[in-house]
Amino acid sequence: MSEITSILATDCGSTTTKAILIEKRGDEYRLIVRGEAPTTVEAPFDDVTVGVINAVREVEELAGKRILDADGRIIRPLRADGSGVDVYLSTSSAGGGLQMTVAGVVKAMSAESAERAALGAGAIIIDVIAVDDGRKDYEKVKRIRELRPDMILMSGGTDGGTVKHLVEIAEMLVSADPKPRLGVGLALPVIYAGNKDAREGVKEILGDRVDLRIVDNLRPTLDRENLDPAREAIHELFLQHVMQQAPGYGKLSSWVSSGIMSTPNAVGKIIQTVAEERGINVLAVDIGGATTDVFSVFNKVYNRTVSANLGMSYSICNVLAEAGTANIARWAPFQVDETSLRNSLRNKMVRPTTIPQTMRDLRIEQSVAREALRLAFEHHKTLARSLKGVQTVRTIGEILDQKETGETLVDMMSLDMIVGSGGVLSHAPRRAEAAYMMLDAYQPEGVTMLAVDSIFMMPQLGVLSTVHPQAAAQVFDRDCLIKLGSVIAPVGRIKPGELACTVEMGGECHRVSFGELRLVPLGVGETARATVKPSGKMDVGAGRGKEINVEVEGGAVGVMIDCRGRPLVLPDEAGARIAKLREWHEALGLAVE
């Protein structure tokens, strides 16, 4: 293939289809323009390509370049007159994304591994069925029948282990006789990734009642997960089955240079690429209207979770239900009336496209976002964990520490970067607001870089990374990621007002008290060596009271020294809490209301 110089990529979201044009200018790939249009998967269009063409037309107008031919098809490859593109790629989460049910024998073991496999492949899990999940068989059958997933992933038993339970799960599936969500009359795809000895028994029961695919066991032994074969099978079936049934996707599939990828799967790819190339631990979040996705790579282990009912518009009342009014109101730097808060969030739910007009309304929305981010992160921590049920040799120290198998892999002290995306973070009127929300929701420890995705193009860059990693990495660095600045956050709790740490950087010495949040100006692209000396009971990564010398980086906000303590505890009394919140707003240069 000749050199690729022009790339078009679209992401068909549930409400908006976004198109980006990337071109090689000189030695590097850069984002040229971005266009968008409403997604057209639903009536009256029932054809995703209508929205794709509309978004690409906007790109054509903005870039002053022809990409579509007279029949509305993408011109490929790039022509001598400059029209067309070399590569066209797409991701999709429209029409409900990829909805899966997973089944396993033991809830905390094989079913959980199956859940991780499906989530990592970009699915939304609509139910997790396990032999020991506490429900009666008929309840599970009823549930499988009602849900109508796009596909089912079945797992369980280590290789050479239980056969009987797997055959029983297969019987349960036959009993429910589930139908796929899309494509009336088609057989439901079922991926079997369990004990290899049970394959024949499962095949005998399921027969041709479903579209059965058999792959390697995703948990061949208790201490090993092998999720890739199941993830590949999910991706393949997503392309062959789900994408072919969704309206207009058959046509879209014939346009793309490489298979359509589910949006979260693509975001996962770019996060993994970044973590791998830079050798860092990364946490990324995409907070949308309906769902919040969390991605992490800790010590090279990738995990993704989706909180299907935590979001800022359609699902905003679920944040209210899960967090409670008090937890949302605690972040507002003013008194909040509970009844009006509840009614206003309900009104946002029924009119999801409205935006805060007043500062007060914005602060309320950002308070909800903190809780949505926090809850989704809690969920992520419970699933991103080491394998349960593994026999390990433990040291005396670990036994005394009560360390167990199944601990979360999320270690905030070793985290290097947090990337936030989604409207409430990417489009916050001031970048400091995005940084502040992430500080409160995630409470990073030690030294961590905060960043936001400027216009949410991680999906397109994810799919691009599979065909042209260099272009994806360059655009990610130069046009996608907006660095907000490093955070220095000592862990521990001491008396308010006592010295928490001293930071020497740029020839200045910053003495920061416990309970204080301080912003030190350092611009985009600027770095500085910093010597951080925590007080006796505080820790910035080297141990209590131990000094570290690190390079910190500036950004759109600056270097943030967060000495509010970990865990962050807000004063109980409303007046004291509001006073503190006002102080922190001011420290970041933010108005209160």
Add this chain to the structure above:
Amino acid sequence: MGTAYTPGLTVSPGTTIRKTRRLPLKGRVTVELGQRVTARTVVARTEIPGVMQTIKVAEMLGLDPGEAVAALKVGKGDSLEPGQVIAESRSFFGLFKSEVKSPFAGTVELISNTTGHVGVRMPSTPVEVTAYIDGTVAEIIPEEGVVVEAYGALVQGIFGVGGERSGTLVVPAQSPEAQLTEELVWDKHAGAVLVGGAGITLGALKKAAAVGAAGIVVGAIADTDLIDYLGHDIGVAITGQEDIPTTVILTEGFGTIRMAQRTFDLLKSLEGRQVSINGATQIRAGVIRPEVIAPLEARPEAAGPPSKGQVLEIGSSIRIIREPYFGALGTVTKLPPEPVEIESGATVRVLEAQLADDSSVRVPRANVEIIEG
């Protein structure tokens, strides 16, 4: 985007309404093209296969799976009656007989050599789909359902709970600002669809349910009252399946919000008519809004002025749907093309409007909806 405003909900005294009525599984269409149907006419029918129940024969007889299969008295495809012996084994030189009886009627669908289990499919459950509105069958979807078409009044709400129901429309509220209170709900309202104004008290809602009212159409409700009525919280805006006696449709939102005059006047004009209502709401891509439909006998000669469509222009009547002017009505006076910084600090496209009290305000375009007509 140029369309950065919320399209208004339809409130029309006369429009063509098409409703797709589909079975959950393939089945049989029971009406013909062009046939007149009423809301209660069954238009398609199918049978949902029963659940397969597993009888654990091997465990019940204390045999290995292979031995259990050998002990079966029935084969695949056999029909079973309750109490019918399906397996039998003899032990201790044939002196003791153990047997397994089917606890239910059904058909043997599965015999597993691996587990020694027998799967019995229970009888099917019939499922019917009705026309939902009075009208004419305009299209047949072979083996799946029909499209019913009618000419009539249509009021879309913003949010609802509860499924399809029909009844006579009654308007106990005196004005669009009135509260629907307990005293306004009577026993005679059984089966009726009651229209309120700006809100409804929890007492009135509970009484309406107790007397068996089919539905309530009201401007707004306090969120805590709705939760109390439902018995559970609403997390995500996907509704319609709630197990409640009375469907509730909100035309404006949550809290206390005066029902739009036009909506109230239209509903008032339909008083005494038979209406079909559905509270089902889905606020995501493929939006479903709750609705009140009143089919009219004949299309009038002059069906009123045609709708101006959902174009935001100077002179458009709008309602503001977000703080600080939530619920205010006005007329668009300016549509500046360039994005403008608003109080929150965001830079967005705005409009200027004159409100009913003659004051002039500037609001994001995303925070208004057009009032049709």
